[in-house]
Amino acid sequence: MKRDIFCNLYASRKMRFETSTIKDIAKALGLSTSTVSRALRDRYEISEETKKLVLAYAEKVNYRANPIARSLKERRSYSIGIIVSEIANNFFSQVINGIESIAYDRDYHVIISQSHESCKQEKLNVEHLASRSIDGLLIALSSETQDIEYLRSLYAKGLPIVFFDRVPENFETHKVIANNFKGAFDATEHLILSGKRTIAHLTNSENLSITRERLKGYQAALAKYNIEFKAELVKYCQHGGMHSIELEEAVKELLPFNPDGIFISSDRLTTGCIMALKKTNPGVAHKIAIAGFTNSNLVELFSPSLTSVKQPAFEMGQVATELLISMIEAKRPVTEFEVRVLDTELVKMQKTLGNRFL
Template identity: 60%
Template sequence: MFKPITIKDIAKALNLSTSTVSRALRGGYEISEETKKIVLDYAEKVNFKRNPIALSLKERRSYSIGVIVCEVANQFFSQAIDGIESVAYSKGYHVIISQTHDSYDREVINVEHLANRSIDGLLVSLSAETKDYSHLEKLHEQGLPIVFFDRILNSMNTHKVSSNNIKGAFEATEFLINKGCKRIAHLANASQLSITAERQKGYEDALKKYDIPVDDKLIKYCKHGGRDKMEVEIAVREFIEHDPPDAIFVASDRLSTGCLSTLKKYANNSNILIAGFSNSELVELLNPSLSYIRQPAFDMGKKAAEMLIDIIESKYPIEEFESVMLDTTLHPNGA
């Protein structure tokens, strides 16, 4: 009959106490790196698997973290989730992923569902429709560790991870200006999102640097974040129907796809240049071509998970929180 290896078995084999083995397996700071390596190497050799039910009963933890994103199919979020999982699983945590599809109602339901499953913490990237944050603020006040990434809530006192949206948007817009474009439209996400304000600022800063006036008629917001395809189509058609722009700076992957398909449908022979934020692996195959800003999605997810687990495992209340900003990279004309 099969009997799984236990912490007691490892302790006996290595002549260590069970508490030392348990802490070493958890990566406890009080255990030396040498002892951790001995324990982890032996655990791997004997194919040791921690018993999550026993652990949660003993430590009153579920060893699971929730992740709220708008869409797993979005390349940025799938790459960020890879980063989250790389950290979580190495530290013995399971990851439960939930999609909002940029719907506020879904976000509320998903957050409540995850909280009811007794997760140890929550990683959140806000939906495009979310303007009321009470569902998150209530849980945070009750002590649930929450860390934001990409689409962050600045008013909540916790760790946050973002990319340098202002710099990325500035570089994309400057690239279009250097290509000879003077009338550059901006297709933006929902107005209340943190990324929207930051990317619009980068866009406007680039225009101002080159003495190009900011024209409010050339800025359109998509309050559903591209979930409503007709909303994107209407916005792009309004750009191109009267006095079309030389270029469009697009704020996100989903908006970029909608923008390109609308141009193909209604302005297929135009010379409108497109630049925008995209982490898609297929971006270089798009037609018309898209110059793009790539975010370090994997590293953002990894850092957010590390910060969340630090809060979960801290023996003392954390009072000082960090906002981390990672650099983006510009890829001109899909190169």
């Protein structure tokens, strides 16, 4: 007897939300569950009268369809997975805002995961998301990732995937990227036009698409102004600047060449590099002109100030999401894929404020 009471208490704790179900509505209205279900989904078979009855009652008891049950039945979850290296990175958080803006409109929910630039973590996260039957995946590869077989197999099994920012080659699906070549070109050219001649390039892991594209832009700008490209002026960071030691070493190796400018190819690296410069060589930090990719919304506060290449992050998230949803909702397998290239914006260093006053 005692045990029963306890069990009931416990059950009632677990039976979290006594939200009414379709069954309850059916019972209350003397209808079958199928009728109620159809009425709620506004199917043509159900008479207007019944629909009104059901809808009114559902409204009254504040009925909410249980998404879990629906997911199980329909084998989809109305949610899309996102993998970025870290949300603390402004670029990615802006992308996520873009993704959400579209997803919520279309009644999808998003689930965010961070790879922290680790390919092991990335794989773990992706597989976890897949097992929760996300309907599609939006992913920017970690800087460590080289082997994308696991993505391929998921994709082959029917999981729609759209890549953004850091995209793989040889993977036939939609991709959304910034015009990395042009962004890099513009930034480098800007350094050259402000009189710099020894321009170093600090960049991410060589695996990444963005690394290669931006390197090309850098080289093209040098070439245009007949400046010799020197491989020793290029430093790669395998971990994308996740460890400050990585950046300090890179800076240490670059400084002996006396660069008068540095072009940096990613958000994390840009801020990390300035930090490393200030820490290890405060005297030269403000003598080197810096131009780098970054979407930090605090860039105006930085000292030394810098020229930044801003990616259209929000828009990138929007476009990627639209493409993904179109794949998810496609009636037949999609076979034509797009690579959307979005223009970057060059925000030049504010000489008047940044370097004069402080």
